[in-house]
Amino acid sequence: MKIIAERFAGRRAVVTGASAGIGRATALRLAAEGARVGLIARRREPLDEVAREIQAKGGEALVLVADGSVESEIAAAMDRAAKEWGGLDIIVSNAGIELLGQDDRVDRLDRAIWDKLITTNLTGQFLACKHGARHLLAAGGGAIVCLGSNCAYLGMATNEPAYSASKGGVLAMMKVMAIDYARLGIRVNMVIPGFIDTPMNAPVMKDTKELAYWSNQIPLGRPGTADECAAAILWLASDEASYCIGTTLVIDGGQASI
Ligand SMILES: NC(=O)c1ccc[n+]([C@@H]2O[C@H](COP(=O)([O-])OP(=O)(O)OC[C@H]3O[C@@H](n4cnc5c(N)ncnc54)[C@H](O)[C@@H]3O)[C@@H](O)[C@H]2O)c1
Secondary structure, three states: OOOOOOOOOOOEEEEEOOOOHHHHHHHHHHHHOOOEEEEEEOOHHHHHHHHHHHHHOOOEEEEEEOOOOOHHHHHHHHHHHHHHHOOOOEEEEOOOOOOOOOOOOHHHOOHHHHHHHHHHHHHHHHHHHHHHHHHHHHOOOEEEEEEOOHHHOOOOOOOOHHHHHHHHHHHHHHHHHHHHOHHHOEEEEEEEEOOEEOHHHHHHHHOHHHHHHHHHOOOOOOOEEHHHHHHHHHHHHOHHHOOOOOOEEEEOOOHHHO
């Protein structure tokens, strides 16, 4: 990874879903580029590991154990980071789940699975943005980057209507937030990962046939990495993206361009 030292010096960031995959890579990279980073996820141990990794390289991290879909927990986590650092500047609204094999064709889809995906992926991002934006407003502005998916507007995730709907909801919410906050100093944008090698895709990554099948759908011929997504998230969160709001930056090896 190419580090642009100090690009985020003095910035205070919170990343949801920071214990694994894209969130972890983003937290590590933000810290390497000078930001203080609040790490949100449900379990303490994996967050402690990420924090140790950041601190070992001289960075500053704060472990914030919270379930992103529980409003009191996400509010308390954002408040704690803001209190610790005197405000917040960047929110990466990233936490999400995919329930492969449980999310299913609509006529077979269990209501409880629908609710779980919508609550975690859509309501969770709403809550991160809500309680993060309050601190960005108090600080006079900042940047929010949401995580979306191509399946929000392409019927590519067959048998995953609930996951796709959750990402469609986040896309619509992000566009409206971008306009609502445009003149209040908060830039809101979205990174749209394609097929990325993270724990979310571990079953596919381990299955040679499945991996070959999915890689074949991608013009670049391989899955992306969490760090390639983190690079895009950091760019949108940085001052270099000062004229971008409501943008979707697609990091998918060309998959959606076919
Ligand atoms: N990996 C991909 O191919 C891909 C593709 C498109 C979109 N995305 C999106 O990117 C984001 C990150 O995905 P990833 O691949 O890094 O996933 P991952 O499973 O590797 O990591 C997800 C992170 O979110 C956290 N999380 C899940 N539910 C949570 C909750 N209720 N509260 C707090 N934290 C919670 C997990 O603990 C973990 O830290 C997700 O929003 C996902 O939908 C990923």
